[in-house]
Amino acid sequence: MLRRRHGLSTAATALRSLAPSKLPPSTLSENARRHASNASHSHDIAVLGAGITGLATAYFLSKQLPRAKITLYESAPRIGGWLDSSRVDVPGEGGGNVLFEKGPRTLRPAQNGVLAAMLIQELGLENETIFTQNTSPAATNRFLFYPDRLVKMPHPSYGFWENFQNIWSEPVFDRILPSLFWEVWKDPRDESVRDESIGDFFERRFSRTVVERILSGMIHGIYAGDVYKLSARSLFPRPFRDEVTHGGVIQGAAKARTEGLETTKREMEFLNEMKAYKWDARLRRVLRDTSVFTFRDGLGMLVDRLARSLWEAGNVDIQTSTPVKALKLADDKTGVEVTTFKSPDPVRHDTVVSALSPAHLNALAPPNTTLAPDTPSVTVMTVNLYYSQPNMHPPGFGYLIPLATPFEENPERALGVVFDTAYSPSEADTDTSQWNINDMEQLTREREAGRMINVNDFAWHNFPSKPVVQDTVHARGTKVTVMLGGHWWDGWPAYPSEKEGLEMARSVLSRQLLIHQQPQAWSVNLQKDCIPQYTVGHDERLKQAHAGLARQYQGRLRVAGNWMKGVGVNDCLRSAWDVVKGIREGTDGTGLEHVGNEEYVKLKPVRVDRGKEE
Numbered sequence: 001m002l003r004r005r006h007g008l009s010t011a012a013t014a015l016r017s018l019a020p021s022k023l024p025p026s027t028l029s030e031n032a033r034r035h036a037s038n039a040s041h042s043h044d045i046a047v048l049g050a051g052i053t054g055l056a057t058a059y060f061l062s063k064q065l066p067r068a069k070i071t072l073y074e075s076a077p078r079i080g081g082w083l084d085s086s087r088v089d090v091p092g093e094g095g096g097n098v099l100f101e102k103g104p105r106t107l108r109p110a111q112n113g114v115l116a117a118m119l120i121q122e123l124g125l126e127n128e129t130i131f132t133q134n135t136s137p138a139a140t141n142r143f144l145f146y147p148d149r150l151v152k153m154p155h156p157s158y159g160f161w162e163n164f165q166n167i168w169s170e171p172v173f174d175r176i177l178p179s180l181f182w183e184v185w186k187d188p189r190d191e192s193v194r195d196e197s198i199g200d201f202f203e204r205r206f207s208r209t210v211v212e213r214i215l216s217g218m219i220h221g222i223y224a225g226d227v228y229k230l231s232a233r234s235l236f237p238r239p240f241r242d243e244v245t246h247g248g249v250i251q252g253a254a255k256a257r258t259e260g261l262e263t264t265k266r267e268m269e270f271l272n273e274m275k276a277y278k279w280d281a282r283l284r285r286v287l288r289d290t291s292v293f294t295f296r297d298g299l300g301m302l303v304d305r306l307a308r309s310l311w312e313a314g315n316v317d318i319q320t321s322t323p324v325k326a327l328k329l330a331d332d333k334t335g336v337e338v339t340t341f342k343s344p345d346p347v348r349h350d351t352v353v354s355a356l357s358p359a360h361l362n363a364l365a366p367p368n369t370t371l372a373p374d375t376p377s378v379t380v381m382t383v384n385l386y387y388s389q390p391n392m393h394p395p396g397f398g399y400l401i402p403l404a405t406p407f408e409e410n411p412e413r414a415l416g417v418v419f420d421t422a423y424s425p426s427e428a429d430t431d432t433s434q435w436n437i438n439d440m441e442q443l444t445r446e447r448e449a450g451r452m453i454n455v456n457d458f459a460w461h462n463f464p465s466k467p468v469v470q471d472t473v474h475a476r477g478t479k480v481t482v483m484l485g486g487h488w489w490d491g492w493p494a495y496p497s498e499k500e501g502l503e504m505a506r507s508v509l510s511r512q513l514l515i516h517q518q519p520q521a522w523s524v525n526l527q528k529d530c531i532p533q534y535t536v537g538h539d540e541r542l543k544q545a546h547a548g549l550a551r552q553y554q555g556r557l558r559v560a561g562n563w564m565k566g567v568g569v570n571d572c573l574r575s576a577w578d579v580v581k582g583i584r585e586g587t588d589g590t591g592l593e594h595v596g597n598e599e600y601v602k603l604k605p606v607r608v609d610r611g612k613e614e
């Protein structure tokens with residue numbers, strides 16, 4: 001009884017830190033809550049950390065083990081970690097507000113993203129989702145800034161000639177075609193080389209210009225990291241393997257096209273499990289044409305809905321503002337004792353899942369032990385800016401700034417700029433007279449059939465009849481995010497202040513996009529140690545960590561998060577899914593057992609005939 005009251009009040013505290021409108025109605029699943037809290041528990045599981053990994057772990061646990069007792073410990077007063085969406089008022093005529101994302105802003109439905117898609121369905125977010133169509137500029141137009149201008153990356157939708165001319169004339173693509181051609185003739189590396197940096201690998205296979213002008217930009221957009229430090233084996237496992245098994249990267253890609261892609265048995269099982277899921281047919285159809293999606297209130301809405309669902313489940317106790325101090329294997333080895341800074345008495349749980357960073361987890365370990373491998377991370381400053389003038393940048397996703405961009409063109413060492421307007425519609429975008437489709441009956445038919453349709457500069461489909469918009473400003477403006485820091489700030493003793501960050505971002509926009517105006521709204525966010533860096537030898541270190549955890553804890557302590565097999569939100573969901581599967585199946589896993597799993601199977605080459613899709 002005591003637990004239940006405590007659980008409800010702490011969950012309520014967590015929920016109250018969200019918008020008041022998100023508080024669960026008192027009628028919600030009261031029976032379910034009472035039932036679960038009175039029942040004897042099948043498992044007693046603690047989850048450490050209520051970022052997206054911890055929340056998703058608790059969610060999958062509560063769904064798949066409804067009789068488990070789950071305690072979620074979070075050191076901060078709020079939940080959600082790096083997923084943080086907030087609204088900022090825009091002063092002036094039109095008024096209203098704009099939504100800024102401090103961290104990740106969109107999700108892809110592909111690969112591990114099927115789990116995010118599943119959450120749309122299970123959390124009832126269909127009518128709150130903004131789907132960006134994969135033919136829209138936000139999906140097709142990506143730019144690199146080199147040497148002093150935006151250059152469009154090739155895309156099949158531009159057609160052969162436009163791509164060819166671009167590749168032929170722009171210095172960013174200098175010698176790319178010969179380097180692709182010669183790759184086929186290069187000797188493969190010695191098999192004894194177990195890992196190297198992606199910079200070294202692609203420089204060896206292709207050329208330094210490919211690495212420094214193109215690849216480094218792409219890596220900035222995902223890892224904010226240094227190509228010469230990150231691991232080829234961890235980040236590009238397929239090409240790295242193809243070099244040895246097929247003689248080269250191009251040969252490997254060609255073989256995959258003709259004979260089918262190779263994937264691990266584990267991935268295949270996951271795909272089959274996802275295929276067997278009872279998908280809403282309409283959602284599935286829309287997602288097939290979706291490049292990325294987000295929600296009316298940003299990705300923070302996913303956090304809110306997960307929290308609400310945990311509340312409703314009744315068997316989850318969310319303890320915010322409760323930092324964990326220490327972890328210890330129970331003397332009888334059948335559980336783990338968790339001590340928090342709130343009480344000197346340890347609480348025993350059958351299983352603990354850490355959704356903390358390696359550094360945080362190691363800080364809880366008994367003296368002279370490490371639980372997770374040393375994994376460096378980078379700090380990113382995101383600077384969101386909103387201007388009331390529309391179209392201040394070309395239509396597209398945004399641009400990335402590679403290593404090779406001359407210093408004088410990027411003295412702030414920005415990593416890239418995201419054009420948020422591209423996927424984030426505002427009230428103004430509901431004005432049908434501005435849409436580039438005249439036949440409104442066709443629009444209605446398409447919408448009713450659950451098909452996506454281009455209605456504007458960017459494309460979006462909405463489930464309900466009224467389009468979902470993110471920003472409440474009445475006129476269309478321009479919303480961008482400047483990304484600063486990452487590996488450029490490695491080893492810095494201090495980071496720029498908010499004021500300096502804003503000045504740096506404005507200076508980037510002024511030089512690179514010729515935006516000299518004063519923004520109407522902004523937000524500067526320093527995200528310390530937010531992206532783990534999978535440096536050379538990463539997989540090997542994970543394997544050792546797995547062996548150590550398995551030996552010491554025999555399945556009682558497991559790990560999940562973005563520091564093992566992918567740094568994105570979708571990867572966090574996958575990691576949560578996998579760890580829960582291990583617990584459900586009662587294996588002696590650690591959450592790292594998949595690392596180095598090299599049992600491969602072949603996927604048949606897929607030919608999608610869109611006309612025949614249901």
Ligand SMILES: C=Cc1c2[nH]c(c1C)Cc1[nH]c(c(CCC(=O)O)c1C)Cc1[nH]c(c(C)c1CCC(=O)O)Cc1[nH]c(c(C)c1C=C)C2
Nearest residue numbers: 103104105106108220221222224415416417418483567568
């Ligand atoms: C906010 C900073 C982030 C940077 N990388 C990531 C975040 C959250 C993680 C990440 N970003 C992308 C992926 C690939 C998978 C995918 O969803 O596409 C991952 C794992 C791609 C991506 N990069 C940028 C955006 C807007 C996206 C789409 C996903 C998202 O919303 O984050 C832009 C971007 N991200 C970073 C930089 C420096 C940058 C520059 C334009 C760092």
